[in-house]
Amino acid sequence: MAGSTAADPICTDEPLLRLESLKVYFRAARGLVRAVDGVSVALERGRTLGIVGESGSGKSVLARSVLRLLPERSTIQTGGRILFDGQDLCRLSESELRRIRGRRIAMVFQDPMTSLNPVIPIGRQIAQVLKYHLGMAPKAASARALDLLASVGVPSPRQRLEEFPHQLSGGMRQRVMIALALACDPELLIADEPTTALDVTVQAQILDLLHRQQNERGMTLILISHDLGVVAKLADRIAVMYAGRIVEQASAEALFGDMRMPYTAALFRSIPKLANPSHTRLEAIDGRPPDLAGELRGCRFAPRCRFAGDRCRDEEPPLGRKPPDHEYACWHPMHLTARGGNA
Ligand SMILES: Nc1ncnc2c1ncn2[C@@H]1O[C@H](COP(=O)(O)OP(=O)(O)OP(=O)(O)O)[C@@H](O)[C@H]1O
Ligand code: SF4
Ligand SMILES: [Mg+2]
Incomplete structure (x- = not known):
C-alpha cells in the first residue's frame, strides 16, 4: 500500500492538480449522459491518486477531461475548474494546451492497440x-x-x-x-487501466515499473483501475467513483482502516485474495450501475445497496467529511476495516 518508499516525494502545500466541482456531460441519442457529475479532488506533487470504480463510472472521461481530450461536438462541460499548477486548463487555448499535453501531463491510454x-x-x-x-x-x-x-x-x-x-x-x-x-519527463502521469487484460505476474511487473519510474522522476501519478486491489498497491490516496461521482475518498490508510461507503466495501470484497484458494468465487456486486442519461434520484447506489432505506431512495447523500480528510456520501455509513471487522 501507499507507494512512497524510495526517494521522498516533493511535496508543497499547493496541489499539482485540483479538480473543482467538475461536470462533464455528453449529448447522446439516449439523452444527456452525466458522465462526470460534480467531482472535486486534489493531488499533491509526487503523490499517487488511485481512482477506482466499475465500468462506466466515469474514470476515463475524468482522465480525458484533464487533458481536454473529449469529442468537441458532443461534450458539454457544465461547470467546474481543472487547476494544474495553479492554471485553469479549461481557459487555455488549443495551442496552449498542446504545450502541456504529452509534455507536462502525459497519459497511458486504456487500450494500447x-x-x-x-x-x-x-x-x-x-x-x-x-x-x-x-x-x-x-x-x-x-x-x-x-x-x-x-x-x-x-x-x-x-x-x-x-x-x-x-x-x-x-x-x-x-x-x-x-x-x-x-x-518528455511529465510532471503528471495518468495511467488509465494500465494492467487490465494482463496476467497477474505481468500486472505486478507493470505496477512495479510505474512505481520505480515515479520515484526516480519525482512524478505525480493518477492510477485508474476497476480493481481496488491494483489501486491499493500504489496509491497514497484513493477516490472511489460511482455513476459519475466520487462517493468516498481518503488516504489509502484511512480508507482501508475504516471503509464507510457500502459500495467501497463491495469493491473490496471483489478483490481476489491471496489467502483464498484459487477456485474461490469472487463476490460480484449484484445489479448494474444506473443509466447516466436516465433519472438519478436519491443515492445512486440505492437499488443495489442492502442497507438502503427510504431516505436513500429520495435524497442524494452529500459528501460528508470525517476529519482530517476522509469523505464519503452515505446516509448510513459503515465502519469496516480491510481485515473484515468493524473499525
Ligand atoms: N463520447 C461519449 N458520448 C456519450 N457517452 C459517453 C462518451 N464517452 C463516455 N460516455 C459515457 O460516459 C460514461 C462513463 O464512461 P467512462 O469511459 O469514463 O467509464 P469508465 O469508468 O472509464 O469505464 P471502464 O472501466 O469500462 O473503462 C459511460 O456511461 C459512457 O457510456
Ligand atoms: S446512502 Fe443508503 S443506499 Fe446509498 S450507500 Fe448509503 S446506505 Fe446504501
Ligand atoms: Mg475507462
Whole structure:
C-alpha cells in the first residue's frame, strides 16, 4: 500500500492538480449522459491518486477531461475548474494546451492497440513524440528512444525499435506505452487501466515499473483501475467513483482502516485474495450501475445497496467529511476495516 518508499516525494502545500466541482456531460441519442457529475479532488506533487470504480463510472472521461481530450461536438462541460499548477486548463487555448499535453501531463491510454500506430515502428513513434514536443534532432531522438525502451525494461531494445506494435506481447506493448508517456519527463502521469487484460505476474511487473519510474522522476501519478486491489498497491490516496461521482475518498490508510461507503466495501470484497484458494468465487456486486442519461434520484447506489432505506431512495447523500480528510456520501455509513471487522 501507499507507494512512497524510495526517494521522498516533493511535496508543497499547493496541489499539482485540483479538480473543482467538475461536470462533464455528453449529448447522446439516449439523452444527456452525466458522465462526470460534480467531482472535486486534489493531488499533491509526487503523490499517487488511485481512482477506482466499475465500468462506466466515469474514470476515463475524468482522465480525458484533464487533458481536454473529449469529442468537441458532443461534450458539454457544465461547470467546474481543472487547476494544474495553479492554471485553469479549461481557459487555455488549443495551442496552449498542446504545450502541456504529452509534455507536462502525459497519459497511458486504456487500450494500447488503439493508441499506438500499427504501421509505424515503435522506435519511430517515440522519436516523433520527442521531435514534436522537445524539437529533438532525429539522431538524438532515436538515441533517447533507445534509452527509454531500456529504462522501461524492454529486452533487446535496439531490435525492438524496428518492430511494429502487433509484434509485441500485451505486457511489452504496455511498457512501450509507458515509455511514450515518459518521453518528455511529465510532471503528471495518468495511467488509465494500465494492467487490465494482463496476467497477474505481468500486472505486478507493470505496477512495479510505474512505481520505480515515479520515484526516480519525482512524478505525480493518477492510477485508474476497476480493481481496488491494483489501486491499493500504489496509491497514497484513493477516490472511489460511482455513476459519475466520487462517493468516498481518503488516504489509502484511512480508507482501508475504516471503509464507510457500502459500495467501497463491495469493491473490496471483489478483490481476489491471496489467502483464498484459487477456485474461490469472487463476490460480484449484484445489479448494474444506473443509466447516466436516465433519472438519478436519491443515492445512486440505492437499488443495489442492502442497507438502503427510504431516505436513500429520495435524497442524494452529500459528501460528508470525517476529519482530517476522509469523505464519503452515505446516509448510513459503515465502519469496516480491510481485515473484515468493524473499525
Ligand atoms: N463520447 C461519449 N458520448 C456519450 N457517452 C459517453 C462518451 N464517452 C463516455 N460516455 C459515457 O460516459 C460514461 C462513463 O464512461 P467512462 O469511459 O469514463 O467509464 P469508465 O469508468 O472509464 O469505464 P471502464 O472501466 O469500462 O473503462 C459511460 O456511461 C459512457 O457510456
Ligand atoms: S446512502 Fe443508503 S443506499 Fe446509498 S450507500 Fe448509503 S446506505 Fe446504501
Ligand atoms: Mg475507462
